[in-house]
Amino acid sequence: MIGNYPVHLAILVLLWGYIYTSWSLMGRLGLVSFGHGAFMGIGAYTVVMLWNYYGVSPWLGALAALALSAAVAVVIGYPCFRFRIVGHYFALVTLALSEVARLIITASRDVTGGSLGVTPVTALNEGTTIALGALQFSPKLIWLAIVALFWLGGLWVWRMVDRSMGRLALQAIAEEEEAAASIGIHVTRAKLRITIISALMTCVGGILYAQYQLYVNPDTVSGLAISLQMVFGVIAGGMFVMLGPTVGAAFTLLLAEGLRLAFGNKYPALDTTIYGVMLVLFIIYMPKGILGAVLDFFKRNSGRRP
Amino acid sequence: MSDIFDIYLLEAVLNGLLLGGLLALLSLGLNLVFGVIDVVWICYAELIMCGMYCVYYLHVQYHWPLILAMLAAIGVVAFLGYILHQFVIRPVLSAEPINQLLVTGGVLFFLQAAATLLFGIEFRNLGVSLPAVHFGEMSFSAPRLIAFGTALGGVVGLYLLLTKTYVGTAIRAISQDRTIMPLMGVDPARIFAITSALGGAFAGLAACLLVLQYDVHPAIGLSFGPITFLICVLGGLGNLVGGFIAAFIFAQFIAVGGFFFALEWGYVIAFIFFIAAMFWRPRGILSK
Numbered sequence: 001m002i003g004n005y006p007v008h009l010a011i012l013v014l015l016w017g018y019i020y021t022s023w024s025l026m027g028r029l030g031l032v033s034f035g036h037g038a039f040m041g042i043g044a045y046t047v048v049m050l051w052n053y054y055g056v057s058p059w060l061g062a063l064a065a066l067a068l069s070a071a072v073a074v075v076i077g078y079p080c081f082r083f084r085i086v087g088h089y090f091a092l093v094t095l096a097l098s099e100v101a102r103l104i105i106t107a108s109r110d111v112t113g114g115s116l117g118v119t120p121v122t123a124l125n126e127g128t129t130i131a132l133g134a135l136q137f138s139p140k141l142i143w144l145a146i147v148a149l150f151w152l153g154g155l156w157v158w159r160m161v162d163r164s165m166g167r168l169a170l171q172a173i174a175e176e177e178e179a180a181a182s183i184g185i186h187v188t189r190a191k192l193r194i195t196i197i198s199a200l201m202t203c204v205g206g207i208l209y210a211q212y213q214l215y216v217n218p219d220t221v222s223g224l225a226i227s228l229q230m231v232f233g234v235i236a237g238g239m240f241v242m243l244g245p246t247v248g249a250a251f252t253l254l255l256a257e258g259l260r261l262a263f264g265n266k267y268p269a270l271d272t273t274i275y276g277v278m279l280v281l282f283i284i285y286m287p288k289g290i291l292g293a294v295l296d297f298f299k300r301n302s303g304r305r306p
Numbered sequence: 307m308s309d310i311f312d313i314y315l316l317e318a319v320l321n322g323l324l325l326g327g328l329l330a331l332l333s334l335g336l337n338l339v340f341g342v343i344d345v346v347w348i349c350y351a352e353l354i355m356c357g358m359y360c361v362y363y364l365h366v367q368y369h370w371p372l373i374l375a376m377l378a379a380i381g382v383v384a385f386l387g388y389i390l391h392q393f394v395i396r397p398v399l400s401a402e403p404i405n406q407l408l409v410t411g412g413v414l415f416f417l418q419a420a421a422t423l424l425f426g427i428e429f430r431n432l433g434v435s436l437p438a439v440h441f442g443e444m445s446f447s448a449p450r451l452i453a454f455g456t457a458l459g460g461v462v463g464l465y466l467l468l469t470k471t472y473v474g475t476a477i478r479a480i481s482q483d484r485t486i487m488p489l490m491g492v493d494p495a496r497i498f499a500i501t502s503a504l505g506g507a508f509a510g511l512a513a514c515l516l517v518l519q520y521d522v523h524p525a526i527g528l529s530f531g532p533i534t535f536l537i538c539v540l541g542g543l544g545n546l547v548g549g550f551i552a553a554f555i556f557a558q559f560i561a562v563g564g565f566f567f568a569l570e571w572g573y574v575i576a577f578i579f580f581i582a583a584m585f586w587r588p589r590g591i592l593s594k
Contacts, residue, residue: 032404079585087403088346092539093584099532100577107570224532228411235408269422269524276416283409284397 007140013253014144014151015208016233017246021154022201023230025161026194028239030086030174034227035076035094038101039069039199041222043206045105045112048120048216051134053111058135062207066200072097073199074192081188081195084177095224102223117217120210135211143212150208151246154201158242161197166190232279238289247291315565317444322561324446326554327454328515332530333537333549334460335387335508341544342481342501344403345395348410350509351531352417353390357383357513358522359421362430372434380510387506391499414527421524429521436518449518456515460508461550467504477501481544533573536580542590552591556580 023036046065050056056064076097079085085093105112112118123134130137137143161167169190172180181187210216219225237248256271263270286293336350347353357379364375394413398405436448468474476492477500488494520526537556541548556576563572587593 030404032408076581083585083588085584085588088407088543089539089584089588091404091407092346092535093581095532096536096577096580100574100581103570103574103577107568107574224528228414231408232411232415267423268427269419272415272419273423276412276414276419279412279415280394280409283405283412284394287401287405 004140007144009253009257011140011143011147011212013246013250014147015205015212016249016253018147018151018154018208019202019205020230020233020237020245020249021151021158021242022198022205024234024239024245025158025198025201027231027234029167029170029194031191031195032087032091032231033094033195033198034091034224034231035097036199036202036230037098037222037224037227038072039202040206040209040226041098041101041105041218042069042072043203044210044216044221045206047207048118048210049112052118052121057133058207058211059133062204065203065207069199069203070196073196077192077195078188081191086177095227098223098227102218105218105222112218115218117215117220119215122214136214147208147212150204155242157197157201161194162242166193170194232275234289236275236279236282236289238292238295240288241291241295244289244291248289251290313442313444315562317446318561318565319558320444321446321450322558323554324450324454324557325561326557327457328450328512329533329537329557330550330553331453331457331460331508331515332512332534333541333553334457334464334546335505335512336534337538337541337544337546337549338464338508339387339501339505340538341546342477343391343395343399343498344544345399345406346410346535346538346543347390347505348407348531348535349390349414349417349527350410350505351527351534352414352421353383353386353506353509354513354516354530355421355522355524355527356386356417357510358517358526359425359430360510361514361517362432362522365432365434366430376514379513380507383510383513384503384507387509388499388503390506391502395502396495396498414531418524418527425524427524429523431521432517434518447519449515452518453515456511460511461546464508464546473497473500533576536577540580540583540591542593545590545592548590548592555591 019036019040023033026033043062043065046068047058047061050061050064051058076094080090080093106115109115120134120136123131123136124138129139130142137146169180169185172183172185173187173190177187206221209221233248233252234245235248236251237246238244252275255275259267259271259274282289288296332354336347340346360379360382361372361375364370364378365372370378390410390413394409395406398409436452438445438447439451466474468478476487476497479490479492480487480494480497484494516530533556537552538544538549540556541550541552559576559579560569560572563575565572583591
């Protein structure tokens, strides 16, 4: 029997690895979004609210959450891409989106519990440890399997996107938007497609997070802080290789846990302090992230040998 | 009944005007830095937090007179702005523009966490209470009146600096054409460093005004950072006049929205207005 703690860590690494992978689908093609907190929040809160108030099974709730995420992605994405809002402006418009999500959840405190957060009504008791309809499981190994499955699915989507014509189109757009348009690439459509995929996947991440933790809070699933966490996790790991976002998730989590084990809770923010310094150094000296730099290193070494 | 209703609404509108002054001052430094160096300091609000802690510690722990503590804080944050530019921004000036935005995000994490580590998560209050100012049946908080006045003073001061001095002229010239100006004998590295220190000084000034009204804690940057960025974007990044107008528009949405609904809904309305305005004028409200 494996202890619960390593399993818990593995679940978190794979879950965040999956969410970071979803973000990178856009990020690596020049669409740096600070708005993914909104999609995670929509996923987590739609499902929990429908379950708590109307007893709607999370399986159906997930459909509603996905529909809502897609709608938001289109409402924000379409005008952004149509009116050529790129770079800093895109980052800051999406930043407004994730703050809107956080503020709406916090402000509707009569329904959502505000910043105190909310717990899904439990379907588990001493007899039942698995409630399939309520998507609540107490054995952690089940969660490990579920999260691993979604993580692999995320990597599969990455691969599919990589092999498609759409990726070439998006890469061309990221290089030079006008030139891409002039050779017949439908810029708005290409960007919108990848945005919807990325938003839907992030929304699923939010749902899984809520159902696994059985607690959600506007600050842990939406808002600027969580959106920044996604962006920087990806940068630390490496945005341009398939496993980079997962490496980023593992790195940040293990750094935090390692320091916590070494120092206890004496220095509460030590991990983020070190993490912040490392991020700055990464972006300046290692813009391809940990995994990108490691791969480059091996490529150089193998190139030297005849 | 309707008379009372109107005077409260008028009070909300006037308070919004005062809030607008504060927001205008908040956005000034960020906008200046962007206009000249083309970099968004995502950690701008965290610089302000450092300034607030500086005022708090110098005044409360070391019993410096408030004015002296505030001047020191402005100096400290100006120095932080200079450091930020020299050690963090300069190495990535020639990298992808988005990297410059992200690298300051790393600084945001660092400053927020370092503040938690050093000062703890307690909310700290300066303990200076200024009386409310009554005008007829309406009342306004004195710090907000001071902030409003300082903001106007700051804008005028910056305008004079940019138009009347040699350094100001050089700053404007660099912001118009970065490649030509070095040929005319203006050293861009020096101008960037001066601008960064100036941006930091404005952050410090904002900190002095904020610490009069709000408790300081490590996460305070997250509560007014986003709105500062959005004001700058709404006004057109780097456009000082646009940012000034945008601050007052935002403040009215927050004050009047908060008057009719809860305060958070005022913010929600303001942010949604921002997103809609971006689709209407993607380069800011004053763009052609």
